[in-house]
Amino acid sequence: MDKKEQILASALKLFVEFGFHGTPTSKIAKEAGVSNGTLFHYFATKEDLIKELYITIKNDLNQFLFSKITPEDGVEAIIKKVFIYFIYWALDNREKNHYIQQVLFSPHIFQISESVLMEQSQKHIQLIEEAKATKIIKELPTDLIYTLANSHLMGIYNYVVNLPPDQQKPIIENGFEMLWDMLTEQK
Amino acid sequence: MDKKEQILASALKLFVEFGFHGTPTSKIAKEAGVSNGTLFHYFATKEDLIKELYITIKNDLNQFLFSKITPEDGVEAIIKKVFIYFIYWALDNREKNHYIQQVLFSPHIFQISESVLMEQSQKHIQLIEEAKATKIIKELPTDLIYTLANSHLMGIYNYVVNLPPDQQKPIIENGFEMLWDMLTEQK
DNA sequence: ACCTTTGTAGAGTGATTAGTCAATCTAGTA
DNA sequence: TACTAGATTGACTAATCACTCTACAAAGGT
Structure with missing residues (x-):
């Protein structure tokens, strides 16, 4: 699975468990095993994600x-x-x-x-x-x-x-x- | 309407329009015409609200x-x-x-x-x-x-x-x- | 009049967060 | 080999936020 898919998969898991508010982008990146910067390379904003x-x-x-x-x-x-x-x-x-x-x-x-x-x-x-x-x-x-x-x-x-x-x-x-x-x- | 009801009414309006994340407690207090402190006098936490x-x-x-x-x-x-x-x-x-x-x-x-x-x-x-x-x-x-x-x-x-x-x-x-x-x- | 409780204000604080940025790496191409 | 474009990093920042704290006012009981 490439990084973008990994980020989406992690975001799904965390959003459902903790809500949009409850999941910082940093946790999504961590869970996906990528850096903060990489997340924002693929998605300009959290909203876009x-x-x-x-x-x-x-x-x-x-x-x-x-x-x-x-x-x-x-x-x-x-x-x-x-x-x-x-x-x-x-x-x-x-x-x-x-x-x-x-x-x-x-x-x-x-x-x-x-x-x-x-x-x-x-x-x-x-x-x-x-x-x-x-x-x-x-x-x-x-x-x-x-x-x-x-x-x-x-x-x-x-x-x-x-x-x-x-x-x-x-x-x-x-x-x-x-x-x-x-x-x-x-x- | 007393202050508590005012806060609840404002919270309702703002939560529906901007979501839980999108509405800071400060905006709720402002919309309700009360101070920040008053809001937390009636509701210990945002979650309680x-x-x-x-x-x-x-x-x-x-x-x-x-x-x-x-x-x-x-x-x-x-x-x-x-x-x-x-x-x-x-x-x-x-x-x-x-x-x-x-x-x-x-x-x-x-x-x-x-x-x-x-x-x-x-x-x-x-x-x-x-x-x-x-x-x-x-x-x-x-x-x-x-x-x-x-x-x-x-x-x-x-x-x-x-x-x-x-x-x-x-x-x-x-x-x-x-x-x-x-x-x-x-x- | 005095005291206690409750309500109200709003400046202040420590923590957190979305998003930036400069630097490095990788792979493809000529 | 040299160049380029995209991918990746993670420290950094400016802003924001939930909540605290101190001070004061109003109400009510005795």
């Missing part, structure tokens, strides 16, 4: 999610995969998931440009529009569906994260069904 | 929610009221709601004693158990229901917060129905 870490993680996540899709998958299968694999990713990358939420409810989120944030949700939004177009899911505002799906996802995650691994799968599967039932028409 | 602000807001919220219940309300009516009025409270107290979330995803949450946190969710948990006992809602783990309801609530809030006020009501009402359908048995 926070931002870049966020964007890196989000991109990794999206790449992972969409790598699970195969061409023959229908819209429903894709949505289900995105849902399920997000939770497995979050369980395997708890710090990263926590960090994303941490940034989301901090003033740092406003430092990240609107266009970057949009870019990351674009594919998910597209999926929803597609599902709406093919009449699979209800005619609700796309943003509402997106928000509800996200919230539900986090709800399931928050519950299963405290469960022993062998009990997680049925809850996750059932969790998706609950969301799906909510979003599809019921007679 | 952060904690007490959290607990105060949570208690206010709970008091508000349960003040809306009348004795003749059944379990379903109570749950609906708690749901609906939470959203209205959050819309009327955006900073307070944002602050709660901010603390939740920060290391400061670990500084708040387990018993205080439990006490605040106790009534909500009781409500769910009651609803389960009377067979109104599905037989799922109480914690799971609690988490899902919370998530759904925040999802609806996140959507309506960007809507003009006259369009909020139908979404909120419908939002509750979606959750209720999800938690009650479907044939």
Whole structure:
């Protein structure tokens, strides 16, 4: 792992444990095994480090999610995969998931440009529009569906994260069904 | 408003806008119109201020929610009221709601004693158990229901917060129905 | 009137921090 | 070999911050 990645990895660990305030750049550099100067060679400011870490993680996540899709998958299968694999990713990358939420409810989120944030949700939004177009899911505002799906996802995650691994799968599967039932028409 | 309340109000405003790190105690004192010393007369440490602000807001919220219940309300009516009025409270107290979330995803949450946190969710948990006992809602783990309801609530809030006020009501009402359908048995 | 407690002020302090800078190292290229 | 550009170091600095301390004022009890 090169120095830049090392710095990002150390920053992630420390930010999640001690918060942005609680982690001086000097500790990040130390943990990463590099000098103070090197940190500022790669990241002009601490704020830049926070931002870049966020964007890196989000991109990794999206790449992972969409790598699970195969061409023959229908819209429903894709949505289900995105849902399920997000939770497995979050369980395997708890710090990263926590960090994303941490940034989301901090003033740092406003430092990240609107266009970057949009870019990351674009594919998910597209999926929803597609599902709406093919009449699979209800005619609700796309943003509402997106928000509800996200919230539900986090709800399931928050519950299963405290469960022993062998009990997680049925809850996750059932969790998706609950969301799906909510979003599809019921007679 | 006495000085202590003034300090809490100023802290809320500044913490939400600039984060915990971004707001020095000196700025809080200035904004509140008191001296540095006065702030530390009421709150031994900055951390104490952060904690007490959290607990105060949570208690206010709970008091508000349960003040809306009348004795003749059944379990379903109570749950609906708690749901609906939470959203209205959050819309009327955006900073307070944002602050709660901010603390939740920060290391400061670990500084708040387990018993205080439990006490605040106790009534909500009781409500769910009651609803389960009377067979109104599905037989799922109480914690799971609690988490899902919370998530759904925040999802609806996140959507309506960007809507003009006259369009909020139908979404909120419908939002509750979606959750209720999800938690009650479907044939 | 006297004393005690509590509230308030604001200058002061020691520690910490983000970011700088000049110097050295490394690797690629000609 | 000589040159260059980027990488790396770590001591240094200017600023900031949480918190202290001393002094004084207000309130209230006896």
